[in-house]
Amino acid sequence: MNGTHLHTEATQACWELMDQIYDPEIPVLSLNDLGIVRVIEVKSPPADAGIIEVTITTTYSGCPAMDWIANTIKMELSTLGYQSITIKHTIFPAWTTDWMAERGKEKLKAYGIAPPEKRFNIPTDGIPCPQCKSEHTRLLSEFGSTSCKALLQCQDCGEPFDYFKCH
Ligand SMILES: [Zn+2]
Incomplete structure (x- = not known):
């Protein structure tokens, strides 16, 4: 029953x-x-x-x-x-990274990783810094700590950070 x-x-x-x-x-x-x-x-x-x-x-x-x-x-x-x-x-x-919950993206940012964004399908300069939100950032390497991330550095706060690449 x-x-x-x-x-x-x-x-x-x-x-x-x-x-x-x-x-x-x-x-x-x-x-x-x-x-x-x-x-x-x-x-x-x-x-x-x-x-x-x-x-x-x-x-x-x-x-x-x-x-x-x-x-x-x-x-x-x-x-x-x-x-x-x-x-x-x-x-x-x-x-695809589209399946990542919004909540997950917020957690990533709080953790210091820039979450995947459609407009940054290909990692490039200008991905917002998860620390200070500045878009004055520079791509250092297509591959960060793992192959699914890229490495950037913020030109304002100086922090290097990972970007979770789109898939
Ligand atoms: Zn910054």
Whole structure:
């Protein structure tokens, strides 16, 4: 009778759990902030057989963080009582930075990383400084601390900062 209700609640709990798992490369962004979890399908709630299937989108091809993320999801779901956990990876549709939640972009800025912006599809001078908001900034390198970031320096406050590139 209340099977659907149980499923909904169990699914909700899993989505909330995804908010507790953080990207190892950018520890302020949760999986939900990044928007990489596509589908959570509770086939049987933990109170029953505990079968679940989670579909995640690979963010950057060959990003080693994805293995870590998949393993962490498994580990965390098992603490909720799931016995059979399947993580499916999907490549299509490809993850783009558009999927990043606004909340995630705000967190990035607070962390000192300039969030991805469409108008800066190609990293260039003038990406606003996350520290002082100045647009008087200079591109130092197309590749920052990781290949998904570019390195800039603010000409006003002098701070170097990473820009999370558009994908
Ligand atoms: Zn600045």
